[in-house]
Amino acid sequence: MSSFSYALRDSATMLRRNLRHAMRNPFVTVGTIMTPVFMLVLFFYVLGGSIVGGLNGGAKGSTEYLNYLVPGIILMTAALGAEFTALGVNSDRTENIISRFRTMAISRGSLLTGHALANVIQTLISVTCIIVISLLMGFRPNAGLVEWLEFAGLLVLFALAIAWLAVPLGLIAKTPSGANSLSLIIGMLLPFFSSAFVKPETMPDWLRWFVENQPFTSVLETLRSLLTGTPVGNNWIYAIGWSVGLIIVGYIWARWVYNREPSH
Amino acid sequence: MKTNQTAIAARGLRKSFGSHLVLNGIDLDVTEGTVYALLGPNGSGKTTTVQILSTFLSSDSGEVRIAGHDLLKEPEAVRSAIGVTGQFSAVDNLLTGEENLLLMADLNHLSRQEGRRRAAELLERFDLGDVAGKLPITYSGGMRRRLDLAMSLVGSPRIIFLDEPTTGLDPRSRKTMWEIIRDLLAGGVTIFLTTQYLDEADELADKIGVLDQGKLVAEGTVAELKRLIPGGHIRLEFADFARLETAAHTLGDVSRDDEALALTVPSDGSVRSLRALLDRLDSEAISVEGLSVHIPDLDDVFFALTGQPKNQKVGK
Numbered sequence: 001m002s003s004f005s006y007a008l009r010d011s012a013t014m015l016r017r018n019l020r021h022a023m024r025n026p027f028v029t030v031g032t033i034m035t036p037v038f039m040l041v042l043f044f045y046v047l048g049g050s051i052v053g054g055l056n057g058g059a060k061g062s063t064e065y066l067n068y069l070v071p072g073i074i075l076m077t078a079a080l081g082a083e084f085t086a087l088g089v090n091s092d093r094t095e096n097i098i099s100r101f102r103t104m105a106i107s108r109g110s111l112l113t114g115h116a117l118a119n120v121i122q123t124l125i126s127v128t129c130i131i132v133i134s135l136l137m138g139f140r141p142n143a144g145l146v147e148w149l150e151f152a153g154l155l156v157l158f159a160l161a162i163a164w165l166a167v168p169l170g171l172i173a174k175t176p177s178g179a180n181s182l183s184l185i186i187g188m189l190l191p192f193f194s195s196a197f198v199k200p201e202t203m204p205d206w207l208r209w210f211v212e213n214q215p216f217t218s219v220l221e222t223l224r225s226l227l228t229g230t231p232v233g234n235n236w237i238y239a240i241g242w243s244v245g246l247i248i249v250g251y252i253w254a255r256w257v258y259n260r261e262p263s264h
Numbered sequence: 265m266k267t268n269q270t271a272i273a274a275r276g277l278r279k280s281f282g283s284h285l286v287l288n289g290i291d292l293d294v295t296e297g298t299v300y301a302l303l304g305p306n307g308s309g310k311t312t313t314v315q316i317l318s319t320f321l322s323s324d325s326g327e328v329r330i331a332g333h334d335l336l337k338e339p340e341a342v343r344s345a346i347g348v349t350g351q352f353s354a355v356d357n358l359l360t361g362e363e364n365l366l367l368m369a370d371l372n373h374l375s376r377q378e379g380r381r382r383a384a385e386l387l388e389r390f391d392l393g394d395v396a397g398k399l400p401i402t403y404s405g406g407m408r409r410r411l412d413l414a415m416s417l418v419g420s421p422r423i424i425f426l427d428e429p430t431t432g433l434d435p436r437s438r439k440t441m442w443e444i445i446r447d448l449l450a451g452g453v454t455i456f457l458t459t460q461y462l463d464e465a466d467e468l469a470d471k472i473g474v475l476d477q478g479k480l481v482a483e484g485t486v487a488e489l490k491r492l493i494p495g496g497h498i499r500l501e502f503a504d505f506a507r508l509e510t511a512a513h514t515l516g517d518v519s520r521d522d523e524a525l526a527l528t529v530p531s532d533g534s535v536r537s538l539r540a541l542l543d544r545l546d547s548e549a550i551s552v553e554g555l556s557v558h559i560p561d562l563d564d565v566f567f568a569l570t571g572q573p574k575n576q577k578v579g580k
Contacts, residue, residue, distance in 0.1 A: 100354035
């Protein structure tokens with residue numbers, strides 16, 4: 001077999017290993033679903049009235065706000081995949097199995113690729129759960145088949161970007177709790193400071209500038225447009241550009257961290 | 265360098281971590297089909313040596329050939345030829361024992377059928393059949409170590425590195441591990457192990473290298489090395505100076521410690537020599553207050569080779 005087919009085979013082996021881990025230790029997976037569900041309930045039922053009231057002069061949580069909110073929750077679900085990946089990579093590091101892989105004749109990046117691909121599958125499952133729950137709550141998307149496929153395509157791309165950023169964080173962190181904290185910058189901070197929950201127009205200028213220009217907002221606005229038909233503008237170009245850019249940066253960073261001399 | 269008979273050949277290995285010099289020019293030659301034991305205290309550079317030879321770390325300078333392949337130019341070929349079991353177990357805690365072995369089979373690119381056969385064979389051989397379906401967290405220390413080693417053997421390596429294979433094991437598991445290592449050797453592989461224990465090197469090794477502060481201070485067969493070590497001795501303590509005098513006179517070849525009222529008698533530590541010694545004292549009716557038998561250990565080797573006991577060295 002060529003080295004490329006070995007790389008594919010080793011990555012598939014590592015992916016299977018990660019999926020088995022996820023099934024055997026379902027708390028991480030459940031956690032990455034429960035957190036966005038909690039946010040969905042919090043923002044729609046608890047805060048929704050006030051948020052919409054502030055906009056429209058008093059109203060209970062409406063379908064209009066739910067349609068605005070759900071794409072934001074979906075983005076957050078995907079971003080929380082960072083936690084899943086960083087924890088998985090970090091436990092390989094702290095449990096020492098990485099040392100074994102390093103001295104074996106296996107494709108160098110396969111371990112990391114396995115983690116990244118596992119995150120994509122994990123994200124697709126979590127997002128499906130969130131969409132089902134949202135539909136039960138009254139979410140009414142108007143996407144056709146093409147839009148759903150485009151939605152899934154962008155989600156996969158974004159999940160890969162998240163995973164490749166989380167892999168080096170998991171390698172750098174010395175403990176699982178360190179990995180968790182680092183990954184929450186991606187999983188929590190960036191979704192909150194985006195247009196996920198409220199419109200950027202309501203924010204102070206300096207924050208609005210950040211929110212409108214950070215990578216997650218363009219991805220979010222594109223997902224929102226595909227699901228509910230809001231105007232997309234140039235956002236889809238930025239969404240793809242940012243995602244591909246982050247994948248490349250994350251991949252190079254991850255390989256660099258993995259290949260450098262193990263710290264003592 | 266010979267490549268057809270030499271499994272491991274290293275010249276001038278050096279390694280520093282920051283300003284701390286860990287290996288200060290090591291030369292090694294390990295013949296195929298033999299056991300080489302690297303003996304030394306904590307912090308002498310044993311683990312670093314194994315990590316460099318097994319491609320885990322790179323050396324600052326030096327040349328290494330493993331199974332005829334240059335370590336720097338053909339690391340993949342080296343990795344294909346070796347199996348490594350580190351000091352800390354490297355098993356996947358979320359996979360069962362059997363799944364761990366099957367993972368190794370997949371990563372060694374064995375066919376599914378071949379992988380299953382190999383896993384079953386290793387589970388049987390290492391007495392892990394009963395716990396094959398359990399997670400390693402439920403294993404004892406000895407079982408974990410056996411699984412760890414079994415995982416390193418899935419790819420049928422020709423050269424096996426074992427970093428302190430018995431440290432932390434109870435005496436029975438330790439004996440089991442020795443048996444396993446002898447079996448491996450009988451199968452024709454080359455074994456490079458590190459140990460802190462002279463008796464372990466004595467039991468297993470064809471050749472021993474003594475490592476001290478990053479330098480090989482002695483190398484040779486067990487017999488050669490033992491000639492460098494002062495023999496064992498028996499220490500006798502007496503109640504008063506008169507008895508000490510008489511005993512010293514009777515036994516002749518002894519060293520005296522007048523202040524402690526003690527004599528040190530050279531001995532191989534065997535029961536027979538001990539009985540002979542006591543008989544001689546009995547025949548002169550000299551009563552002995554205290555007796556201790558001292559068998560040569562790593563401390564003696566270090567004392568003999570470096571002039572200082574090993575526990576005075578500072579480990580990392």
